[in-house]
Amino acid sequence: MAADTANGGLSQLEDHYKTFITEQDFAQIAAAGLNWVRIPLPYWAIEVRDDEPFLAKTCWTYFLKAIQWARKYGIRINLDLHALPGSQNGWNHSGRLGTINMLNGPMGLANAQRSLDYIRILAEFISQPQYKDVVAMFGVTNEPFAPTFGQENLARYYMQAYDIVRTASGTGEGNGPFISFHEGFMGLSNWVGYFTNSDRTSLDLHPYLCFNAQSADPYSARDTEPCTTWGPNQNASMRAFGLSTAGEFSNAINDCGLYVNGVGLGTRYEGNYTGGPWPVIGSCEQWTDYQSWDASLKQDIQQFALASMDALQNWFFWTWKIGNSSVTGKVESPAWSYQLGLQEGWMPADPRVAAGTCGNTAPWQPPLQSWQTGGAGAGQIPATFTSSYAWPPTSISGGGAATDLPTYTPTGALPTLPAPTFTKSAGGTVDAGSGWLNSADNTGMNVAIPTCNYLDPWIGNAAPPSPLCGAAARRDTVPDPVITPPPS
Template sequence: MNSDLFKGPFASAKDQYTFDSTNGAAAALETHWLTFFTEADIKTIAATGINALRIPIGFWAYDNDHTPYIKGADAYLEKAIGWARNANLKVWVDCHGMPGSQNGFDHSGQGGSVDWQQKSNLEHSISVLQTMATKYGAMEYADVVVGLELVNEPISYGNNKFSTTQDWTKDAYAAVSAAAANKNMKIIMHDGFQGAGKWTDVASTLNKGGARNFGVDSHLYQVFNDEDNKLDQKGHISKACSWSRNLKSANDQFPVYVGEWSAATNICVNPDGSTTAGTSCGKEGCQCQSEDFDKWNEKMVEQVRRYVEAQLDVFEGSTSGYFAWSAKGPGGWGFLNGIKKGVIPNPVTDRKFGGQCGGK
């Protein structure tokens, strides 16, 4: 998320685990926490019409025993919650990294092996969530903290069984619900990359008597597999529009959120405005989205804006809410960058290319 940190003495660090194991990490983290995301950023986000923030944090902020992880991030989450309250924004607290790593990706805290579903790690995860629920589910936070996400992006292959994830979710939900004084706080689970529809039985078990306290988070990108990377921008827009049916079908039964989406696709734009799939092109005047964000031309901005607007139309019409990944990501991955460049509408309800998915 911030490549500038991974230089000098931290050049060999691959994730937070190895970063925090490096001499000088505490001071570097403190500087990062102080400067990377500020109250001014929250005010800018609020001015676009966005009304909520999904804020990720690792388990080690609450229990770093027997790990090299450095505590302290929760103090800055506290600041962000206060800033959000001042800006009339709501907050989801998202447990983004779990003991043993739920996916082996660097953003879980430690890349590599996936050992989350070992019994001790699953139990440890629930213990951490109880701590979080006791704090953020207290009534003093009820005006601003509206959701707690149990775990971000657990994979459903290799060492992780999807059935185990779902069974654990029921136990975690019960523990979090009991610990939270605010009984209106949503308890959200990532779909394990299986789609929200695969969670209907779990949701019906947990949302008794017509309640909608348990919700599911789906992350929708079109940049991480070969099938998507063969599409031109019209193909990407068509696929985004096709998400609507399954999202709405599930959302009619229980809350469904798109907790992550982005403007990114691997396309190139020709001088005549037509697009092709890829990350390079030889035609004179052709530009690819993989090029330096600051150098995107008007035709690229228009094509990315078309894709963004199609996604927003789907999410507005078919889900209970959405969050861009991320507020301050690099280049086109940053919501604030996108607002400044014009690839994301401001306000977010503005449309230059309405009706792409058949609506008005």
């Protein structure tokens, strides 16, 4: 796209921002009985470096519009940092399909430093009083792939992110957003005992049936599967950890749908998915041609949706909207569009009717504990935990000892995010904030050391550069900051 200068290069992306999600969508979301939206934001909303091929800063303008629309229609936002430098999972929605280079590989520590800086910049903005009641949850990293780089290092990264967000929001119980930690594909139960007495942390799970073994079974044969597969785990996590949410789920029971797996990657269902072999189950046409679906099938899909909603309790559907194919003129992945389901009759007009679908055989019994919602005891994580999961890690998978790896130094200027401009109808201006809540949070941005060489942040497996840019080689430079969480 960048090379397509005749049609505007990367700026063509802004046409999508301008037209795809508009105020009308927020009005429809509110009318559908939904009260939260989860908005994915990439790190290039803030900046890009060197030759990273992303349209910098533009999407931030449209996120600010989303805040205004959410405020107008009574909707709260879960801001999700979706794409990190180097990629946190190797999937296309992290910025690049390929290798994992965040917390993994020779640039794994340096990319984590950058990522934590971006978390800090976003946290400072959304913790301001003008935004904190709208952007009330912050998913600090989408789908980090802990099976590659380990749960210990992910917990260290989360502990540092927690301290960063709470430092931005300042002292006092209940300040700043709820912090959402994705479970990193380790399973909800493996996080029991982590972040005890933290100030409003939650676990994020993305339960999908469609990417597992494929089946030709109809919806009517799978309507109770969410209840039996997801419900018990969600109930157990609400009891053992605290607030647990499904940050993503869909109506898909197989991976049929245009580009569901990625452009040109095929599907498991049809046996042509890249990285197979997969057995051929059948044709995807019946699963995507929603215009041929009869009332009985639509009722079965709605029953599956209701079971999912009831089992997951606190959920975000992925996604509100799927664009029409430029070839066929219709949605080609209908199981993923909430809006289309409402229009065509397989999504409930009122999601509250889902309550009780699973039979409530072993429901979680509220309330959450006081510290889990920012009350008494919040922010008093035991020192044994914080010391065990201190930042930085001692070693990085695919890279080696942290002291032998490239790192950045916190001497750069901080790029404060701009606020919107408001004008009162009677004249004058409205205070939209400075973009930075805590003036005492003034450590510099992590930037390259001029005397050191660095690998490409997206390099994959490679030998560390020479001269070495690790901590041992820069002992005379500014030390890494130690962030101390504010007292509760």
